[in-house]
Amino acid sequence: MLVMILKSAATMNESQFLNHFKNAQPKMYRLAKRLLKSDDLAQDAVQEVMLKLWMKKDQLSGINNSEAYAMTMIKNYAYDILKSKRHNHLELVQERVSDSEENAEEKLEKKQSLALLEKALDQMSYKDKTIIQLREIERFEFDQIAEILEMTPVNVRVSLSRARKKLHEKMKIILAQ
Amino acid sequence: MKMKEDDIRELLKLYDLGETTIEQEETLRDFFLENTDIPEDLEIYQQMFVGFQEAKKEDYDEFKFEKPKSKKLTHQFYKLAAVLIVLIASSFYLNSHYQDYKQKEEARLVFKQTKEVLDKLSFEMNKASSNLKYINKLEETKKRLIQ
Incomplete structure (x- = not known):
């Protein structure tokens, strides 16, 4: 099945290409938005990566997991922006935190949980955010995360364990405030 | 469960x-x-x-190949701009040449008119000076009559 998809990927037209990445796109967008904290920046990131993928569409047949490949590209794209605009990014974090703080009380229980989660994630490193996003929100398997983050599966488990504990602690601290 | x-x-x-x-x-x-x-x-x-x-509920509007189209559009725009620049530049160039040509043409016309006037003048002068030969005749006749 996978081989068939990949063979057809060699001669993809536009609609086949879009269909091929249909499920990956929301995941790409959410990871970019988690890291870049801006709807516009996240949308641009997906656009750029999709165009890069389109350009490379003839080579995609040589890649055995194109979704993980797309996630790697969006992760690298977002990391590059974060590295080049560190100060800008910190400002946005501040903005976002005060925003969710304001609305938390008025929102329903679900929205409160989401706000709490996002506030805690905002205080974490972008590597921690990425691994939480990939495992907890997008529910990728360990070997896929290993591929996306260019790590070994063992290191993925170790990093995930640390990130989960940190997230847990941050959420507790925020709740106690 | x-x-x-x-x-x-x-x-x-x-x-x-x-x-x-x-x-x-x-x-x-x-x-x-x-x-x-x-x-x-x-x-x-x-x-x-x-x-x-x-x-996970946050969704994303699907990517729709908008960028390559807009890139093409800007490409077209640059082409159009280049054509316009060439047109404007060449029209300035041609206009200055035309002005030059018009000035020369005018000068030629003035020269022609002046020449005509001068020709006419010299023709009239020649005609008038040919009439002067009768002054000699007058002199001759006068001498003859006095002697």
Whole structure:
């Protein structure tokens, strides 16, 4: 099945290409938005990566997991922006935190949980955010995360364990405030 | 499928160590999303799993190959701009040449007119001076008559 998809990927037209990445796109967008904290920046990131993928569409047949490949590209794209605009990014974090703080009380229980989660994630490193996003929100398997983050599966488990504990602690601290 | 609290606590230990599978994490998720009376010390996990669930709901409008089209459009725009620049530049150039040509033409016309006037003048002068020969005749006749 996978081989068939990949063979057809060699001669993809536009609609086949879009269909091929249909499920990956929301995941790409959410990871970019988690890291870049801006709807516009996240949308641009997906656009750029999709165009890069389109350009490379003839080579995609040589890649055995194109979704993980797309996630790697969006992760690298977002990391590059974060590295080049560190100060800008910190400002946005501040903005976002005060925003969710304001609305938390008025929102329903679900929205409160989401706000709490996002506030805690905002205080974490972008590597921690990425691994939480990939495992907890997008529910990728360990070997896929290993591929996306260019790590070994063992290191993925170790990093995930640390990130989960940190997230847990941050959420507790925020709740106690 | 109600799980016993002890089983959930066991799974959470594995979860914190990064040792749970996707299926085991589904079990945990279901437990926290379906139950309302969660032991107080596990409430933070409930917040976490509810938050994860909510975070996945954010959707994305599908990518639609808009960028290459707009790139083509800007490309067209640059082409148009280049053509316009050439047109404007050449029209200035041609205009200055035309002005030059017009000035020369005018000068030629003035020269021609002047020449005509001068020709006419010299013709009249010649005619007038040819009449002067009669002055000599007058002189001759006068001498003849006086002698």
